[in-house]
């Protein structure tokens with residue numbers, strides 16, 4: 001099945017390492033990605049504040065482009081983009097009037113035929129290949145799998161198997177030889193949409209997440225969302241009380257890439273604010289260097 | 293059968309029509325608010341919003357930033373035992389308030405959405421540097437550290453020029469059709485429509 005790739009704005013900017021690690025992993029497992037030509041921003045956390053029509057129409061243009069490109073599914077690795085694309089698809093499916101209005105609103109033919117997939121679904125499908133090509137398993141590295149909101153909620157949009165107890169990220173982590181810890185904050189919100197306009201709230205929420213991960217013995221956090229990553233990595237210093245060791249935040253694609261033996265730099269691991277280098281050295285993975 | 297609310301005839305019915313959420317099913321158990329990550333900072337929590345919609349007395353929500361701090365995390369919606377969706381109701385109220393009384397939207401929140409959507413309307417994609425600069429201008433937070441540009445630049449995470457898509461005309465038409473304000477930028481986020 002041909003998979004279209006919708007990187008979204010973050011993966012071309014602050015989440016570059018998510019894009020780099022995904023491309024490297026996709027290459028290594030033989031699942032080439034065709035980027036959707038001329039894609040536009042999905043509207044993220046802002047369009048729906050203005051109105052539902054805008055929040056549906058912006059993602060829908062991308063679905064129309066994907067359709068025109070002849071793909072059957074679109075991979076949206078950013079959790080926010082995934083949520084917006086999947087929600088638009090569903091809203092249009094349920095609202096016949098809106099569906100009929102779409103081609104004119106978009107100025108394009110639109111049949112709402114393209115499925116939307118997130119990074120966990122993509123990697124879960126690839127698990128047999130990943131397991132077969134594993135060259136550098138993590139020997140029981142304790143990890144806190146952090147889902148946040150947009151990959152699991154609302155269940156009607158995400159088709160998460162159980163929105164209160166998802167396990168896809170844990171299964172991927174285990175396949176890479178890591179040992180997911182049991183903790184309480186895996187589904188809590190990091191405050192993403194207030195990151196710029198009310199940073200204090202984000203610090204409060206992030207601190208609780210990091211503290212709980214530490215208490216559970218995690219040596220790193222595993223994420224699949226650029227907003228969670230930027231909050232917990234970029235702002236971690238402000239969230240950490242004196243003397244606590246920093247805790248690296250890894251994209252799930254970075255973990256898989258390392259386990260597949262891909263060089264840390266090709267995975268963008270040197271772009272993090274909390275350097276994963278000490279952890280990787282301790283765990284017998286090559287150090288990432290740094291751009292600090 | 294439905295009873296007309298006191299101060300806003302039929303708000304509950306209109307919300308039902310707009311969102312498909314039947315707020316009358318809410319029995320005020322408070323489970324939504326118990327899991328709400330912003331409950332510690334807000335005066336009115338999701339179960340309060342549901343009650344106010346049911347009685348039609350949403351005035352207090354207009355005089356307070358509470359609903360503007362909702363993160364759309366959907367925790368409330370996924371835990372409600374009655375299948376209510378407070379997050380969706382809050383979205384509908386925000387849309388309504390931004391239209392009717394834009395002055396009540398907290399300035400940083402309005403400025404962020406406005407700055408973000410302006411970039412999307414202009415380029416088809418978000419341009420982080422432009423967004424942060426516009427945000428700072430709109431809020432006057434010139435010294436505040438919205439995003440530490442040097443750290444991001446050093447890591448190759450910040451581009452200095454926007455990338456404009458070739459279908460930008462399509463995106464602008466979508467904005468115009470959905471915001472009903474041709475040529476006025478993103479509009480509708482409540483920062484007032486006269487400052488561009």
Ligand code: SF4
Nearest residue numbers: 318320321322324372
């Ligand atoms: S959880 Fe549902 S029923 Fe309970 S107060 Fe909230 S909206 Fe009402």
Ligand code: SF4
Nearest residue numbers: 328362363365366368
């Ligand atoms: S969606 Fe909004 S109201 Fe609901 S739990 Fe999250 S922050 Fe609270």
